[in-house]
Amino acid sequence: MTTPSPNSSVARAFSRHRYNLLDLVLLGAAVATFFLADLYLALATAVLIMIVFALSLDIAQGYGGIETLGHAAFFGTGAYAAGLYAMHVSPEPISGLFVGMAAAAVVGLLSGLAVLRTAGLTQIMLTLVCATLLLELANVAKPLTMGDDGLTGYSVAPVLGLFQFDIEGRTAYWYALAVLVLVYAFCKFLVSSPLGLTAQGVRENPTRMALLGVPVRRRLLTLYAISAALGGAAGALSAQVNNIVGLDSLGFTMSANVLVMLALGGTGRLYGAFLGAIVFMLLADRAAALDPTNWLAALGVLLIVVVRFAPTGLSGCLARWTSREGTQ
Amino acid sequence: AEIKVGLLSQFSGAYTWWGREYQRGVDLYLAQRGGKFGEHTITVLSRDEAGSNPQRARQLSQELVVRDKVQYLIGGVFTPTVLGAVDVINQTKTPYVILNSGTSSVTDKSQYYVRAGFTQWTVSIPLVQWAYDQGMKNAVVLAADYAPGHDALEAFGKTFAKLGGKVVGEIKVPMGTTDFSSYLQRVRDLKPQAVFMFMPVGPMSAGMIRSFKERELDKAGITLLVTNEAQEEDIAPIGDAALGLTSALHYSPYLDTPLNKEFVTAYKAKYGKDELPSVASVAAYDGMRLIERMVGATNGVKDGDKAMAAIKDYKWDSPRGPVSIDPRTREIVQNVYMRKVEKIDGKLGNKVFHTYPAVKDPWHEINK
């Protein structure tokens, strides 16, 4: 047996986000879903969109340590931007997606200037306040957003000029899946980038980071804007797939739900976003169909049980389980 | 054969009351028909809209229609959730019986919408008319700051002005307000004879009605006039402060007709002696009647156009009085009652004291 060279052992001491079997499993599952559960495609598409959204939150919260209860600001901005773009400029979806991302990134940059000056509860409240102000704005700007009735009446052109959105939701599913795969790949790339490590350092000890010469707030702002753009992508997807944008896309429930999904799945691991969104959405859907009035209680019990038995979320549980398997 | 009907409502969250009432109305109707329309067994699939979330409404309607193959949709609590289904019903030609959303314009968005509830305009106009006839010549209109509230402001304001009244103030109250002192102070300063109010039923409307009494605005000679907010279930927590509250609405469980008495008796027998039907359960009850009619006309085979044709001009006797469907707008035509809150058998209830017969939704006329 040869002892590993110090270089390789040091390189291994960096936690790394390589592609692994799990990614393949997830992709396989997504493809299989299309064929096995094609009657559930609307739900499956909604799940994919929420995964994108949860990923964007994981970047801000799990990696940057930015605490937020107002992430819907980005989802909603992306959704409205994409919806308005389709209505007034062009029904082309891919450019609409980018418009949604850009709009959300701008909102992220602006609100980040305020939000990132603070920490803890104050930060949470500021994010909440920013999102609420946007919500009120959308409510007041009724001529533009159609206010409480929801933005409707636009249509989205076929993806790449080839694939028409159909009522069974096949195109929507593939489109959302493609976006998710790209976003996920980007997130992996991002968190294993030097900036990804910097973010973790800032989360752990911002004072020390500053004294290593890192412009902490600027780095966080970058991260926040990226996270916002990804959140905007989720919103834009939703607007394009559903042909309607409601005020609730900016609402507190949206922010709270995605946070619960991420916490359920586990932060700082990317695939926590997958597990959390899938479990939450499926449970919500199933429980809601079985016993609509009491499903909230079932969800509540699940959350408590997860905190008790999987304090680092489902992905943490999975990680512990696989590492134990691995060492045996 | 089996025919499936999708019921969309709020079964969780702050508006569960709607879900319960819809379900009760639907179940009661089906129970009275032995679960069958003709030889077709009816299965109802209930889904939770979970708040005012059009994306979810779209997803649910799509799943119900595409996956579960329902032939009819019924329900809908908020305008956005009703509109969320519009693409789906247009593309699949699925009739959707709207039970609540009070925005008049909704039925214009699709040929397959038909309303079994009411619109805000329908009940607002008689209320304003009545107030004017009582000699109230200046009024404040006060509504929650959201789409239905804006509709109500417009309905009250335009009608009142047209009659020759003077709107001395228009107040928009942000959603979620719990303390009304500032608004009531403003009302007091404006010294109107009447206040027309519209709010989402719940903490807001209850808080407003209670504070109105608490601040003795009634003693200052101001009359509070409402529509939807005076329902029996909602005035109970307000307590005696609600006594004398005047409202216009298309139904009251204390409506003195044989058909309604029968309906109330059946409702109580099924759901408990202290329970009372409401606008929501009666809408669901009548909604099922519409579906029965459509099922009969299509003989259980899905055909949205044929089904919709069958209910145009359909007339029947409902617990709320004689009703019909306007063939042009697919709006329901119904009586509107003026009611006053009184103690009836020791409980607060709405006593009808005046009837405006066969009121058509006026919005479609005005905005033709």
Place this chain on the structure above:
Amino acid sequence: MTSTLSTFLSLAVDGIAYGMMLFLISVGLTITLGVMRVVNLTHSAFAMIGGYIALWFIQRAGVHFFLAVPLAVLATMAIGALLERTLYRWVYGTHGLGQLLMTIGLTFVITAIVKNLAGTQLQSLPLPSSLQGNFSVGPLNLSVYRAFLIVASAAVALALWLGIERTAFGARLRAAVDNQRMARCVGINVPAVFSVTFAIGCGLAALGGALGSPMLPLEPYYGLKYLVIVLIVVAVGGLGSLRGSLYAALLLGLIDTLGRYYLPALGAFVIYLAVLAILLVRPRGLVAN
């Protein structure tokens, strides 16, 4: 002009009363979240429980209002202590997200239970005749109930301030929060301190829920509906500062009431803009420590 002045004064009194009610329902959270650092999103649900229990005592057991409220506070404290011993214990050590998840889950469960037990309709405590009606001070016409709210909250504020900032128990609590391990090493019975404190927080919530019910009526979704405003008060006040949350509650109550009257066009923006402005100028709240 006296009428504009009296309008202003009566609005100010209303604002103070509203603020005092906000203080009452949020001060318990100042203790559990601000001092104990438990992100207790169940707080408002405890307020609701207190309100419902008081209602039960009055309606079903025929107990007088002034006895029913303290009984409800005690009962809620017992429930709180029980939950602390079982559920909350798990999350003290964990990160904020775990606490958030657990407590929001608990709120869901409580909501469902209340919905099944008490139904969805709104309810509020029937006020005793001694708290009904109005009285006049000069040109002002004040409601007895609002005056009572102001007095009761002021009394609670004073009692708490003496209790936490001036007693050994307060110091022990803060020590336990700062560093649990070390607190145990200097002989502090950390679990007991936490249980007692948590129960006090729940009791305060219950008091707020019961006394405030004419303004914030009881319903199963109370716990979720009035969570944000309570969090805002705590954040604006400054984490863990009793004085801060009193100031914040009063300030927000006044801004809200006056803003709605004088700046009606801004509508719902007023309060959020105020919060944004305050937190930008004072990122750690009005009274930061």
Place this chain on the structure above:
Amino acid sequence: MTERVLELRDLSAGYGETVVLEDVSLHVDAGEALALLGRNGVGKTTLLTTLLGLNTVHGGSVRYAGQDIAAWPAHVRARKGLGLVPQEREIFPSLTVQENLTVAATAGTWSLERVYELFPRLAQRRRNLGYQLSGGEQQMLAIGRALIGNPRVLLLDEPFEGLAPVIVDALVDAFGKLREGGALSIVLVEQHAELALDLTERAVVLDRGRIVWQGASPDLRGDPERLASLIGLEEVQ
């Protein structure tokens, strides 16, 4: 006859599943001072915190004043007379200096006044919050906090670290006086072996969680080579 205040038998302990200490047996008599020596990471701190019940015990027993204390929670151990001065000071940052002391106070010979007398610097800063103190002030406070609990056994984890030489002198004198009546025993962890050996009667040397030497302090003090081989291995190699 002197009483045996503390007795460890075959103690194995660590963090969760990780075992750090293995089969440690030692004892401390009333009024005695014991030095605990060893290189970085051998388990000295772990031993002290295990005595307070903060770690996972995998085997063996700890007896205090004749009783098995396995079931005692940490705060009971502290109340009954085990006083810890932790290595990282662990001052309560949001308490004032005075409060840091009063939360730990019990009735006994040590009072607020006596602590302030030993560390006049603390008296000057009594109203300051814990986090505002200088490193050395924190160290004084940590020691004061342990003393005011009137312990029978004082567990000192590198108590002189960060203190000015004059203060170290004062402390050394104070510890000497304290032990005179036999009321106080001391377990002292210290990186400066010579200083530790000067202050104690007996010494224990740990290596990788096991005891590798145990005996009278002067013996080790007088044998620099052995000392080097026990705690300064690199130098010998």
Place this chain on the structure above:
Amino acid sequence: MSAAPLQLVGLCKQYGALSVTRDVNLTLEAGARHALIGPNGAGKSTLVHQITGVIRPNAGKVLLEGRDVTAMPAEQRVKLGLARTFQINSLFNHLTVAENIGLALSAHRGLDGRIGRPLPARPAFVEEAVECLRELGLLDLAGRRVSELAYGQRRQIEIALALALKPRVLLLDEPVAGVPSTEGKRLFELLERLPRDVAVLVIEHDMSLVFRFARRITVLVEGAVLLEGGVDEVRTDPRVRDVYLGKRGHHD
């Protein structure tokens, strides 16, 4: 001749009525091996905080190579070659030792904001990290999380982080407290071997190390400079003996 790497001019800091720093003047020449000693609470750490920009002085100036940096944020001063260690460990506890060092190195190389190739996939970077760890004898610990390490080991990482920045001015606040004396000596030898032109200011209460390492010593008492001088001058000064060294202070 170029300006001194670090110069403090009339630095003052008050907390309310308490003056923690009083009109402190101090100059570090290139290659200085300077010690700062003084009783507990004299204001030594506070001085370092002001130099590095963690807190702002009430009056006075901080000059780095002649440039006034008093108003400059901390991270920019680091970019000018200023590095420090903390008296109370300030590390990234949930990251591995290698990642801790990696953070310092990537900041130094200006990689910290990059979205690109991961650090461990950059051979030159890894090489440098290995070198850094080897120098401080931390190579074996590379994969351990900092939170699992003993106190003394963490102290060494504290120093490693500062050294990884390749500073021109290095401020060490009690760098070897809690490190065994033999290990402490070794670390000081390492410091002595730093490039000639690096100016080092060290705060330390272990006089045996101070007297061996320092060429000049500043004694701070109650926030003010009591004395600055060579080793022997300070060692024998009676005032220093009274307030600080005590009777055994100079024995080692």
